[in-house]
Amino acid sequence: MESSSKWIIASNRLPFSWDRSEKKLNRSSGGLVTAISGIRSDVEKVWVGSAPEGLDAKTWAAQPEVRPSNGQSFQAVFIEPEIYSLYYNGMCNDVLWPLLHYESGMVDFSDESWQAYVDVNHKFAQEILKTAREGDLVWIHDFHLLLVPGLLKAQNPKLRVGLFLHIPFPSSEVFRQLPVRKEILRALLCADLLGFHDYSYLRHFCSTIKVMLGVESSMLSIEREHHTTHLGVFPVSIDVAQFKRESAMPEVRRTRRRFQRSIPYEKLILGVDRLDYIKGLPLKLEAFRTLLETHPELRGRVGMLQITVPSRTNVPVYRQLRQEIEQLVGEINGQFAQPGYVPIQYMFQSVKFEELLALYRLSDVLLVTSKRDGMNLVALEHIVSQRPSDPGVVVLSEFAGAISTLSHIIPTNPWDLRETAEAVYQGLTMDRAERVTRHRSMLRYLDTYSATDWADSFMSSLAKRSKVAKPERTVNLSQLAPSGSKMSDVMALLKDKELLVFVDYDGTLVPICDQPEQAVLKPATKNMLKQIAEQPHVQMVVVSGRDKGFLTEQLQGLPVSIAAEHGAIFADSPEGTWKRLAHGDRRRWYRAARQVMSDYASRVPESFVERKKFAIAWHYRKSPKEFAAYQARKLKHDLELALSNLPVSVIAGRKVVEARSAGANKGTFVRWYLENHAEHRRRLIVAFGDDQTDEDIFSTIDSPGIGIKVGHGSTAADYRIDSQGEVLPLLDKMVKFGANQLTLPGLTTALRADHAEDSRADYRW
Ligand code: GDG
Numbered sequence: 001m002e003s004s005s006k007w008i009i010a011s012n013r014l015p016f017s018w019d020r021s022e023k024k025l026n027r028s029s030g031g032l033v034t035a036i037s038g039i040r041s042d043v044e045k046v047w048v049g050s051a052p053e054g055l056d057a058k059t060w061a062a063q064p065e066v067r068p069s070n071g072q073s074f075q076a077v078f079i080e081p082e083i084y085s086l087y088y089n090g091m092c093n094d095v096l097w098p099l100l101h102y103e104s105g106m107v108d109f110s111d112e113s114w115q116a117y118v119d120v121n122h123k124f125a126q127e128i129l130k131t132a133r134e135g136d137l138v139w140i141h142d143f144h145l146l147l148v149p150g151l152l153k154a155q156n157p158k159l160r161v162g163l164f165l166h167i168p169f170p171s172s173e174v175f176r177q178l179p180v181r182k183e184i185l186r187a188l189l190c191a192d193l194l195g196f197h198d199y200s201y202l203r204h205f206c207s208t209i210k211v212m213l214g215v216e217s218s219m220l221s222i223e224r225e226h227h228t229t230h231l232g233v234f235p236v237s238i239d240v241a242q243f244k245r246e247s248a249m250p251e252v253r254r255t256r257r258r259f260q261r262s263i264p265y266e267k268l269i270l271g272v273d274r275l276d277y278i279k280g281l282p283l284k285l286e287a288f289r290t291l292l293e294t295h296p297e298l299r300g301r302v303g304m305l306q307i308t309v310p311s312r313t314n315v316p317v318y319r320q321l322r323q324e325i326e327q328l329v330g331e332i333n334g335q336f337a338q339p340g341y342v343p344i345q346y347m348f349q350s351v352k353f354e355e356l357l358a359l360y361r362l363s364d365v366l367l368v369t370s371k372r373d374g375m376n377l378v379a380l381e382h383i384v385s386q387r388p389s390d391p392g393v394v395v396l397s398e399f400a401g402a403i404s405t406l407s408h409i410i411p412t413n414p415w416d417l418r419e420t421a422e423a424v425y426q427g428l429t430m431d432r433a434e435r436v437t438r439h440r441s442m443l444r445y446l447d448t449y450s451a452t453d454w455a456d457s458f459m460s461s462l463a464k465r466s467k468v469a470k471p472e473r474t475v476n477l478s479q480l481a482p483s484g485s486k487m488s489d490v491m492a493l494l495k496d497k498e499l500l501v502f503v504d505y506d507g508t509l510v511p512i513c514d515q516p517e518q519a520v521l522k523p524a525t526k527n528m529l530k531q532i533a534e535q536p537h538v539q540m541v542v543v544s545g546r547d548k549g550f551l552t553e554q555l556q557g558l559p560v561s562i563a564a565e566h567g568a569i570f571a572d573s574p575e576g577t578w579k580r581l582a583h584g585d586r587r588r589w590y591r592a593a594r595q596v597m598s599d600y601a602s603r604v605p606e607s608f609v610e611r612k613k614f615a616i617a618w619h620y621r622k623s624p625k626e627f628a629a630y631q632a633r634k635l636k637h638d639l640e641l642a643l644s645n646l647p648v649s650v651i652a653g654r655k656v657v658e659a660r661s662a663g664a665n666k667g668t669f670v671r672w673y674l675e676n677h678a679e680h681r682r683r684l685i686v687a688f689g690d691d692q693t694d695e696d697i698f699s700t701i702d703s704p705g706i707g708i709k710v711g712h713g714s715t716a717a718d719y720r721i722d723s724q725g726e727v728l729p730l731l732d733k734m735v736k737f738g739a740n741q742l743t744l745p746g747l748t749t750a751l752r753a754d755h756a757e758d759s760r761a762d763y764r765w
Pocket of ligand 1: 034350
């Protein structure tokens with residue numbers, strides 16, 4: 001990453017709240033704040049967020065906490081209270097929050113709140129642009145600012161912009177209920193990098209853009225017009241060192257002892273959640289009731305402490321939820337209380353940090369029953385705050401993103417009260433040796449993956465990805481004027497040269513058809529191809545993923561060589577003998593497969609990646625059985641999607657998931673061809689292609705070879721034309737020009753003339 005660049009971090013709120021009576025800033029809590037504040041990195045950071053409620057610009061500027069220090073500064077966005085309320089309470093919390101957490105019945109959309117959301121996103125973009133300089137990395141956080149990538153890129157396409165979603169991305173069936181779904185998706189696709197906690201969220205995002213916008217993706221990236229959006233899974237983390245260090249402090253130890261005396265249970269079940277319907281608090285209380293019903297021996301001995309942090313207390317749904325919870329607590333306490341024993345202690349307030357740590361240490365079981373939860377940091381915090389010699393246990397909902405990263409928790413379906421009660425029972429009765437082993441394994445993972453690692457992996461991915469995209473490098477031949485110097489550059493290369501032309505079939509020689517068998521060469525096209533290929537100074541090779549039968553039939557009688565099945569087999573002419581070429585290039589899929597597999601290997605203990613020549617495998621034979629088997633199914637699914645258009649097959653074997661090269665590669669073929677056709681080696685190479693498999697040719701041909709990409713999408717080619725219909729007319733002109741049958745002005749005018757007919761041209765052959 002460039003050392004001079006800074007990180008601009010934008011989130012709805014800055015990490016402060018304003019205490020009106022004391023007139024001072026307080027540090028606020030919450031998952032996003034915990035994650036961002038936990039980043040310990042040397043890079044200069046500017047944190048942009050809306051000003052704490054009730055604070056004006058002058059008072060804000062006077063606060064000592066907001067002055068730049070330790071390479072970090074804060075920039076507040078001031079928004080009129082009415083607009084902020086429509087944006088935050090309306091669009092964010094009454095629309096996006098419930099919808100993205102699958103609570104579509106709770107969605108309350110209005111044009112007014114949408115307009116406020118648009119306005120606030122504009123304000124954020126303007127504030128970011130004030131500080132952003134070339135080379136800076138802009139990191140947008142969460143569902144409050146989904147339009148910002150689009151707004152930033154519209155003003156400054158060179159900015160590098162990433163967005164991380166802290167909450168789930170739901171199934172396309174849910175997301176498509178949103179009236180402004182397309183506006184949001186289009187804005188997101190302007191980002192250079194989109195990050196999610198979990199592959200399942202990423203998968204849902206991919207199917208949503210496919211369903212809603214017809215945009216294809218490879219799971220690792222989305223190609224759209226001249227922009228590539230990279231996708232990644234970056235499960236959030238916490239400041240592991242801080243939690244470890246502070247939970248062992250004497251102050252925390254003292255607080256724990258104090259609590260131990262006042263909490264009269266043999267075993268303690270702890271719950272820590274914001275008041276929110278996604279956290280499944282009524283389900284948690286019901287599961288606890290079931291536990292006491294099914295295990296009467298626990299009555300009088302086991303208790304629960306539930307800390308519920310107030311949030312959105314003025315919103316009716318949240319008020320009702322609070323009432324429902326308090327009523328349930330009352331009922332359960334009434335049902336099981338004994339003199340000196342109240343089963344549930346319930347707090348509707350937050351606790352101090354050291355108290356939270358003391359409670360983590362004191363508890364035997366942490367119970368998380370979220371109905372949906374992007375990640376759930378409380379589970380991570382509980383683990384790193386334990387005493388390794390006598391740790392507590394986490395019972396975690398399958399619907400929290402953390403389920404994919406924490407290998408030795410006890411999983412549960414929170415809707416199944418009996419299962420949750422049994423999971424808690426298992427946690428309460430687990431022997432120390434097993435607790436220690438489970439805890440050690442998860443701690444080992446968390447030790448290597450703190451909030452800083454999370455941020456570094458996201459930001460280095462953003463820095464790297466946005467540099468790889470090369471759309472600016474390509475020159476659009478279709479749009480060049482006759483005097484265009486770039487065109488004359490190309491043509492200067494052709495002068496007096498013999499040509500070796502590699503041309504793809506589908507999408508390049510013929511338009512893409514719904515049914516592959518319909519993509520036949522029309523007589524006029526065939527005729528034109530013949531005239532070009534017959535020129536004495538031209539040698540032409542059609543390189544396609546198609547099989548030899550189809551290509552032979554289409555190209556019969558033409559003076560061209562054919563490489564079929566991505567170059568796995570070759571014939572010098574349609575009538576010639578086919579040769580099987582021994583190769584199996586793996587570069588294009590291997591990197592993607594390795595990345596996904598390594599992510600899994602870092603999360604699933606004792607699992608590892610084996611790299612072979614034409615295959616890569618993820619083994620999990622020694623990993624925790626159920627967790628790893630579930631992850632293996634997910635991995636297979638992820639790989640199948642990510643690699644679906646590539647020559648690779650994904651196989652799930654015994655305790656292994658393997659991706660194997662399914663054959664050939666066009667780039668390898670071109671190398672083989674040049675090595676084995678010495679007579680053509682001195683020719684100038686011209687290659688045309690439209691899809692990902694042709695990229696291997698473009699990256700194989702050395703300068704001064706000419707790669708021409710047909711259509712949009714990032715490419716290794718240096719030139720681009722807009723549509724398939726331009727391929728043969730352009731090639732024809734290039735060939736004629738090379739043979740001195742056409743002058744440069746004649747060529748460019750002819751090209752423009754063809755171009756003017758472009759819309760009709762698709763295609764008259
Ligand atoms: C969102 C997503 C995702 C809680 N009570 C007290 C307290 N906290 C702190 C915890 C923890 C944070 O608040 C809660 O984080 P979660 O991750 O559990 O949940 P959300 O606030 O809903 O966060 C979530 C997260 O973003 C990050 O991406 O994991 O899924 O919903 O850090 O410690 N802190 C103190 N006293 C409390 O009483 N001091």
